[in-house]
Amino acid sequence: MMEVKTVRLIFICFSLLHGFAEALRCTSPTLESLFEALEREVFNKKHLRPVKKPTDALNVSVGMTLEGILGVNEKAQSVTSLLWQVLEWDIEGLSWDEKECGVRRVSVPRDKLWIPDVIIAEIMDEDTSPFIPYVYLYNTGRVYDDRPLRMVTSCRLEIYTFPFDIQNCSLTFGPFLHLVEDVRMFARSSAEEILAESRNVMQIQGEWELLDIIGTPRTLNIIAGSYSEIRYYIILRRRPILYVVNLLMPSCFLITLDLFSFLLPPHSVDRSSFKMTLILGYTVFLLLMNDLLPVTGNSTPLMNVFFSISLALMVASLLETVFITNIQLSGDQHGVMPNWLKVLVLRYLAVIVCVPQAKRNRRVAMSPHAPARAMNISSVSVDTPPVTPLHEPALDELRKLSKDLMAIRHHVDKHFKGNHMSQEWQMMGIVIDRLLFGLYILFILICLITIVCIWTLSSSHVSS
Numbered sequence: 142m143m144e145v146k147t148v149r150l151i152f153i154c155f156s157l158l159h160g161f162a163e164a165l166r167c168t169s170p171t172l173e174s175l176f177e178a179l180e181r182e183v184f185n186k187k188h189l190r191p192v193k194k195p196t197d198a199l200n201v202s203v204g205m206t207l208e209g210i211l212g213v214n215e216k217a218q219s220v221t222s223l224l225w226q227v228l229e230w231d232i233e234g235l236s237w238d239e240k241e242c243g244v245r246r247v248s249v250p251r252d253k254l255w256i257p258d259v260i261i262a263e264i265m266d267e268d269t270s271p272f273i274p275y276v277y278l279y280n281t282g283r284v285y286d287d288r289p290l291r292m293v294t295s296c297r298l299e300i301y302t303f304p305f306d307i308q309n310c311s312l313t314f315g316p317f318l319h320l321v322e323d324v325r326m327f328a329r330s331s332a333e334e335i336l337a338e339s340r341n342v343m344q345i346q347g348e349w350e351l352l353d354i355i356g357t358p359r360t361l362n363i364i365a366g367s368y369s370e371i372r373y374y375i376i377l378r379r380r381p382i383l384y385v386v387n388l389l390m391p392s393c394f395l396i397t398l399d400l401f402s403f404l405l406p407p408h409s410v411d412r413s414s415f416k417m418t419l420i421l422g423y424t425v426f427l428l429l430m431n432d433l434l435p436v437t438g439n440s441t442p443l444m445n446v447f448f449s450i451s452l453a454l455m456v457a458s459l460l461e462t463v464f465i466t467n468i469q470l471s472g473d474q475h476g477v478m479p480n481w482l483k484v485l486v487l488r489y490l491a492v493i494v495c496v497p498q499a500k501r502n503r504r505v506a507m508s509p510h511a512p513a514r515a516m517n518i519s520s521v522s523v524d525t526p527p528v529t530p531l532h533e534p535a536l537d538e539l540r541k542l543s544k545d546l547m548a549i550r551h552h553v554d555k556h557f558k559g560n561h562m563s564q565e566w567q568m569m570g571i572v573i574d575r576l577l578f579g580l581y582i583l584f585i586l587i588c589l590i591t592i593v594c595i596w597t598l599s600s601s602h603v604s605s
């Protein structure tokens with residue numbers, strides 16, 4: 142009796158050393174006999190990690206294929222995607238003879254085996270993936286677990302360059318509980334193969350284009366211990382054409398229209414009502430397009446800034462039109478232009494916006510001294526005592542004449558001065574008009590250059 146027990150003990154020890162399970166013996170090449178054997182050797186040990194020694198790590202290889210990008214939510218900072226996940230690991234020591242048992246692989250219910258608790262770390266919504274109840278078991282002891290995942294994962298989305306943005310989202314596969322000493326992750330295939338296969342099967346892309354997949358195995362060290370993980374970076378690029386056609390182009394058209402409205406005479410009522418209508422149209426356009434624009438808390442797309450500046454320019458040009466109309470129609474009622482304003486606008490700004498020198502001289506330096514000098518001469522010639530004494534009546538006549546002349550002179554002078562003042566104001570109107578026109582052109586140029594730069598930068602990513 143004692144001997145039998147010892148032999149059994151030795152046998153158990155030996156079999157433990159030999160492996161988790163043993164080579165299966167099938168009585169006949171049927172599934173029934175195979176499952177009987179599996180029940181005996183494998184299914185009743187489903188609570189045990191299938192390794193030879195308890196200190197061994199189980200090697201799990203993970204593979205994935207990205208099947209579709211269903212949606213990107215900028216506000217929630219999440220990406221909804223569809224992928225196939227393949228996990229493979231070995232039940233150590235398990236094997237059977239293909240001829241003896243009739244098959245090379247069988248599908249067995251998932252809950253009959255020990256399954257590694259591999260999850261995707263970024264997952265942020267409850268799993269809505271279809272449940273696949275079976276896994277494949279091969280005669281070499283290899284388990285093949287393939288299932289689809291439909292998941293919402295968190296991703297830090299950068300929308301600054303919207304709609305020419307490129308997103309870099311990570312998917313991290315790893316066991317949630319098991320430390321690196323127990324479960325070790327390996328990549329089943331290289332990132333290039335995953336990329337090629339994903340491009341092959343991808344049907345649902347929507348507005349997103351898969352640019353690249355980069356894979357790195359890594360060990361995550363936290364206080365609880367070290368975890369083995371495989372992290373993939375999925376690089377996605379937005380297809381900008383929808384936004385270019387729907388947002389950028391209409392906006393550019395409206396701005397161009399507003400730009401050309403500078404060609405209308407500034408003081409005409411047409412120009413201000415034209416600009417008013419444009420602003421109204423632009424506001425309606427912005428309202429309609431508001432839900433096409435992404436919103437996040439942490440950054441504002443450059444495009445929103447572009448829209449804001451466009452609107453600001455339109456409003457500014459309308460204000461300027463009102464101002465110019467005011468000073469051009471009633472310039473002489475404003476009185477004398479303050480000296481600092483005259484220097485600032487007529488001397489410096491006029492040079493900057495290239496109002497021709499001759500025009501400026503003709504209009505601005507409208508000989509304010511000439512009438513005065515003329516008057517001096519006239520007064521001198523009247524007030525100095527005549528060399529030749531004249532008769533009294535003639536002298537009286539001359540004095541009267543001189544008085545009349547002075548009155549006329551004064552009138553003409555006043556007229557000249559008023560005229561001169563209103564001309565200064567008009568000149569200022571012209572200078573400001575030109576300045577805004579220049580600013581407009583500058584803004585449009587900068588926008589164009591920025592858009593072209595960002596666009597080429599984002600599309601050069603594809604070839605690199």
Ligand SMILES: *[C@@H]1O[C@H](CO)[C@@H](O)[C@H](O)[C@H]1NC(C)=O
Pocket residue numbers: 197198199200
């Ligand atoms: C797991 O992988 C490591 C590293 O490749 C290897 O040394 C080890 O033997 C593997 N373990 C098993 C049980 O295959």
Ligand SMILES: *[C@@H]1O[C@H](CO)[C@@H](O)[C@H](O)[C@H]1NC(C)=O
Pocket residue numbers: 309374376
């Ligand atoms: C994506 O992000 C990771 C981590 O921030 C970085 O290492 C990787 O280079 C990025 N890839 C691209 C293409 O930007």
